[in-house]
Amino acid sequence: MxxxxxxxxxxxxxxxxxxxxxxxxxxxxxxxxxxxxxxxxxxxxxxxxxxxxxxxxxPLSAEGWExxxxxxxxxxxxxxxxxxxxxxxxxxxxxxxxxxxxxxxxxxxxxxxxxxxxxxxxxxxxxxxxxxxxxxxxxxxxxxxxxxxxxxxxxxxxxxxxxxxxxxxxxxxxxxxxxxxxxxxxxxxxPGKGDPGAAGGAGLRRGSALVLALAALTLLSGGFVAGLDAGLIYNTFPRMGAGWIPPDLFGASPWWLSPFEDRATAQFNHRILAMVLLAGVTALWWACARGAPGAARTWAHTGFAVVWVQAALGVATLLLFVPISLAALHQANALVLFTALLGLTFELGRPEAxxxxxxxxxxxxxxxxxxxx
Missing domain, CATH: 1.20.1330 (f41 fragment of flagellin, N-terminal domain)
Known part of the structure; x- marks a missing residue:
């Protein structure tokens, strides 16, 4: 009703x-x-x-501090x-x-x-x-x-x-x-503008939700990187040391705990997720620029700009051995990116009149x- x-x-x-x-x-x-x-x-x-x-x-007094x-x-x-x-x-x-x-x-x-x-x-x-x-x-x-x-x-x-x-x-x-x-x-x-049942409308909504979920997963993988201090190893990019895949990948025992307990694996996973996210947001931006309503395009443009800034911050943080200022900006900007993608997903899913x-x-x-x- x-x-x-x-x-x-x-x-x-x-x-x-x-x-x-x-x-x-x-x-x-x-x-x-x-x-x-x-x-x-x-x-x-x-x-x-x-x-x-x-x-x-x-503490408000010397005794309290002691x-x-x-x-x-x-x-x-x-x-x-x-x-x-x-x-x-x-x-x-x-x-x-x-x-x-x-x-x-x-x-x-x-x-x-x-x-x-x-x-x-x-x-x-x-x-x-x-x-x-x-x-x-x-x-x-x-x-x-x-x-x-x-x-x-x-x-x-x-x-x-x-x-x-x-x-x-x-x-x-x-x-x-x-x-x-x-x-x-x-x-x-x-109601949102445009017909969500039109060609591409449902696909845009599903794509946006998928990229939003990927952003959340990438953010949480960063939590394991932070918790393991995994940013303090393999401070090279795009390679990890001398190769594309670190030799000590999956070094935890049992091996399937490596994404959560092994520093090399945690960093490798975060890199891969971040690169997939960069590609996903870019593709979503391109699709929205061609067929999404105005408010959704604004969110898409924001997400596109922010994801490239986020990639640059991540690489700089890694290469400079995790300085506090850059690492804090990297985390804060991750939330900005998540916000833009959530706004885009919301806008694309608004009910029709x-x-x-x-x-x-x-x-x-x-x-x-x-x-x-």
């Missing part, structure tokens, strides 16, 4: 909710970037406790890696991890408080409430997963598990994608008294 048309008040509410979700997207993106810098600077194990409430306040530093000195990382670190040096790595955790808490507040207000004012469509509750649950799970990841580096070997690191990254990207998709659904709920504009999810609008105000 088709949903009723959006009235002016409901459209205004949709724009407000979309703006709120886009703020959340920006905060998730910032958290991802800060998390990458935290890992690159070796700061991720500087806070050895997880205190969701009291941990909001950093207590925090003493807890760190009891950790395996200090005993085995950073022994002799001064308090001033500890403060530098502490602030990166603190900022990363603080952003996570801010995201929670930015979600919970407006959500409660919008719900009380009946501004949220009933069909959208389950999706928002899912985002809230995933955000909470992300906090728990982050601490589980840190815990893996607070044992005998002071190094976080690449599996947990990549899982933490994957969940963050999922939260980002669902939030952005929901915001786009609210901002552009109407058969009537009035409806709320995302196909549910009835709510809050009619508020809508008329």
């Amino acid at each position: 088709p949903s009723p048309p959006l009235q002016s008040g409901s459209r205004r509410h949709a724009r407000i909710i979309a703006a709120w979700l886009l703020v959340g997207c920006a905060l998730v993106a910032a958290t991802l970037v800060v998390g990458g810098v935290t890992r690159l600077t070796g700061s991720g194990l500087s806070m050895v406790d997880w205190e969701p409430v009291s941990g909001v306040v950093p 207590r925090e530093f003493a807890a760190y000195r009891d950790s395996p990382e200090y005993r085995l890696v950073t022994r002799g670190m001064s308090l001033a040096e500890f403060k530098r790595i502490f602030w990166f991890e603190y900022a990363h955790r603080l952003l996570g808490r801010v995201i929670g507040l930015v979600f919970i408080i407006p959500f409660a207000v919008f719900l009380l004012r009946r501004m949220i469509p009933r069909s959208l409430v389950p999706r928002l509750l899912l985002l809230f649950a995933l955000g909470g799970a992300q906090g728990l997963l982050g601490w589980w990841m840190v815990r893996s580096g607070l044992v005998d070997i002071p190094r976080v598990s690449p599996y947990r690191l990549t899982a933490h990254l994957a969940l963050a990207v999922l939260v980002y994608a669902l939030t952005l998709w929901t915001a786009l659904s609210l901002l552009r709920p109407g 058969s009537g009035a504009r409806t709320l995302p999810g196909g549910g009835p609008e709510v809050g009619r008294p508020a809508a008329s105000s």
Whole structure:
């Protein structure tokens, strides 16, 4: 049964909710970037406790800093890696991890408080409430997963598990994608232009979804490269050392764990995926430039430009032995590319017109008294 048309008040509410979700997207993106810098600077194990409430306040006195530093000195990382670190040096790595955790808490507040207000004012469509509750649950799970990841580096070997690191990254990207998709659904709920059933229309949609999935896979393979420090070997391009295929490929035991536990294999896989992605985005851009509607072409042009920048950043990061600035830009730009491809996939999949504009999810609008105000 088709949903009723959006009235002016409901459209205004949709724009407000979309703006709120886009703020959340920006905060998730910032958290991802800060998390990458935290890992690159070796700061991720500087806070050895997880205190969701009291941990909001950093050390404010000399005694507080001494207590925090003493807890760190009891950790395996200090005993085995950073022994002799001064308090001033500890403060530098502490602030990166603190900022990363603080952003996570801010995201929670930015979600919970407006959500409660919008719900009380009946501004949220009933069909959208389950999706928002899912985002809230995933955000909470992300906090728990982050601490589980840190815990893996607070044992005998002071190094976080690449599996947990990549899982933490994957969940963050999922939260980002669902939030952005929901915001786009609210901002552009109407029919798309052009006939999706026309020749090439369905193919473009499938191709865009496939390239988006490939971008996500490439991004996650980068998580294993980061977790294994695989960017610090074979710092040549396009060859890996003297050959195209490294001699120590599939060096883990058993061999099928090599993509996740062997540095040479992780880097090789990331290179291959990145090159396939470069070709895929370029082909998709060419197809969209010839037959996609205007908004989709804009996303396609953006993705085409960004993917070539991403390739250049990746090669430069590798050749220069992973400088922090370039590596952080490479990770941030990966999210920009993912955003462009998600926007393109959304635009190509917008429903065709058969009537009035409806709320995302196909549910009835709510809050009619508020809508008329």
